[in-house]
Amino acid sequence: MSVADYMTRQLVVAHPKTTVSVAVELMKQNQIHRLPVMANNRMVGLITHGIIQRALPSQATSLSVYETTYLLTKTTVDQIMETQVQTVTANAQLETAIAKLRRYDIGVLPVVDGEAVVGIITTNDILDAFLNIAGYGQPGSVTRVVVHHDHVGVIFKLGQVLTAHDLSIQTLMVVNRPDAKVIELHVNSEQVAPVNQVLRAAGFELEPVTGER
Template identity: 30%
Template sequence: MLIKEWMSRSVVTINHEDTLYDASKLFQTMVISMLPVMENGVLVGILTDGDVKKATPSDATTLDKFEIPGLMDAVKIKSVMSKPVVTIELDHTVDEAAVIMLKNGISGLPVLNRTGRIEGIITKSDIFRCFVSFTGVSKEGQIFAFRLHDRLGTIQSIIDIIRESSGRLCSIMTSYDDVEEGGRTVFFHTFDIDSAHFDSLVERFHGTGGLLYAADLSQGFRKIF
């Protein structure tokens, strides 16, 4: 899941000497959520649509609506942009981008090549697209969530049972968050399990213990244990 495979390559930028009004027009006319701010070809800041809204007079202002553009045109981007810019390099992964965004409380990252040139933008929407694609949820398959002991062979045994039921494995996702030491939560996303096999699988997995959640998205069936 390399960033270069999921980022947006058409990057709209703005100059640090441009105005808040210039930025506002870009956000209104382009499908973007952030603008890299450039000075002489170098990335010096980032401006989000939220930054523009914060710096724009509110609807409660007593200003005439024709006065607002003039005031916005007097505010330079360099005075409202965020800096320094949190970035990521082109050869990093989507997982790494997601962690950086989460830690910094931001919604996107400019993607740079090794020379520091902007190659793209990756946003939380791109992260969501990647997640949906790799889990296979959009294909309306099945999901089984387990709390398992973290030992050799536990995942393989579940895979074998799924295959015995003519299931096709799409993805396996593992989390060690909020579990006791020695355990993990594992999510299996599958295809092609018919309703009769699915029901028997749910019973079998539940009987052996560890099954937290089962869903057949094609039938709209969900059960939490």
């Protein structure tokens, strides 16, 4: 899973001398919360809804709404933008982007190819990626196989057992717990009973599944 698989490619950008009021309108029109700031085809900063909020005068000040609006129309994004911008490459693994978002406690990473900005990936994109990987929304049911003592060939054996009975899976995920691994299989709802039956018969331990998918 690479960043390129899940990043947003259609960029909406600001220029250094774009006013904050225009930047806010761009975000509103495109239902986004951040804009790369570009100059001469090179990213020079990032402006976000949070940065703008922090730059606004406090409600405790005596500025009127009209004075605040005036400030927004006169302030340009290069005066308040973040210039030390964390980025990620398009061919990086998705896990690398997630780790970077966590490490720097941020919600967005511009995606670069050399010096060119080719996309942007956000925490919402990461969540969408997880739903896609998990097969969420597809008709089906979940079977969980508990492996207390991990060893080479467990997943291969699972595949052998299901293939021998002409049963298939939609997606497969592995959850690492402190004391075990759980192999989560998403299968066709009509096949969940025979899948569970043949796996138990082959000696696999199954965990009860509750809750909606």
